[in-house]
Amino acid sequence: MTRFRHALTLDPGVRDLAAADHLLHTLAAELALTEDVFGCTHLVRGDRPRVAVSLSLPSRPLPHTVRERLAARGFEVTEGAPDELGRAVLYPGATTLTGTVTLAELLSRSAITRVTVLGTPTQPAPHTRLLTRDHVRPHWHHDELVLTTMPAPADTLIPFEVPNPTPCCADH
The missing domain is CATH 3.30.70 (Alpha-Beta Plaits)
Structure with a gap:
């Protein structure tokens, strides 16, 4: 730890x-x-x-x-x-991760050391764009700060965690 x-x-x-x-x-x-x-x-x-x-x-x-x-x-x-x-x-660089950034920018500007894409075993390309939604919440994994993402339209990625999740059973 x-x-x-x-x-x-x-x-x-x-x-x-x-x-x-x-x-x-x-x-x-x-x-x-x-x-x-x-x-x-x-x-x-x-x-x-x-x-x-x-x-x-x-x-x-x-x-x-x-x-x-x-x-x-x-x-x-x-x-x-x-x-x-x-x-x-x-975390260092968190405030710079707003709007749309490339993964290369994300990795160079912040303490995040790796980006993963749900359902994909390979690392995304550094030029891939990330739509941050001004909400980037990486997790510690084996002493490495990792951001989990998912595919979005137009060959972009978005962070897996959404900024304002709908509470469970919100329609009840």
Whole structure:
């Protein structure tokens, strides 16, 4: 679990990813976190399913002031991450992934190291365009930040995760 060696975890009791994403963005702004911070969501299963969030730097611990400021806001802060499979919301280069970008641009601008396409065993070409929908959420996989995509019209790709998913049973 190299990536999360210096992680702090908060378990704010939120039940959905959108609320956890919002919390991470709010914390990044209020704590003035630097662009090299990784903010991830982690699904916590069991008798009380919820979403925990982690904050980490790749090579050193977060400053003690971050932990103190989180505790002052009423968060219980623990060392480490709940798992190795975080879904990255905050990561280096995330803010540059808007509109349409090529995969080569995505890989050079951000901490994402690999792109996969659902149902395809081969890597997509670097010139392939990605319609980001301004919502790019890669996952950690074997200490590598991987974006899963799916085919879209006109030989483009879109991130597998949609920005505003329809809740289950929304039509009931």
